[in-house]
Amino acid sequence: MTDYSADKVxxxxxxxxxxxxxxxxxxxxGQISYxxxxxxxxxxxxxxAVLRPExxxxxxxxxxxxxxxxxxxxLELVTIDDDDEWENVSELYDELTFPE
Known part of the structure; x- marks a missing residue:
């Protein structure tokens, strides 16, 4: 099981x-976005990588x-296809961005 703990970042x-x-x-x-x-x-x-639309x-x-x-x-940036991985990384990013 992958450890997505904030202290492991x-x-x-x-x-x-x-x-x-x-x-x-x-x-x-073919649509390009920045x-x-x-x-x-x-x-x-x-x-x-965490990206925001330009x-x-x-x-x-x-x-x-x-x-x-x-x-x-x-380097290549790819969409996270695995739902569990995406959920774990998304929650980790929220925890890092909005600590309690």
């Missing part, structure tokens, strides 16, 4: 270092993407 800057503070994402239909890189962290053996407001829900690294070191 390691803050990173891989995406920001590779692409800068704004990333360009393309959806399935997102600001808000946070990046590793937890439970996986890496995640033209959105601070009240918009952030997008949480999984960061994958290819064998040649290239």
């Amino acid at each position: 390691v803050w990173t800057s891989r995406v920001r270092d590779a692409f800068g503070p704004v990333v360009e994402l393309q959806d399935e239909s 997102y600001g890189v808000e946070k990046e962290f590793d937890v439970g053996g996986a890496a995640y 033209n959105g407001s601070k009240d918009d829900e952030p997008e949480i993407m999984k960061i994958l690294t290819s064998e040649d070191g290239a």
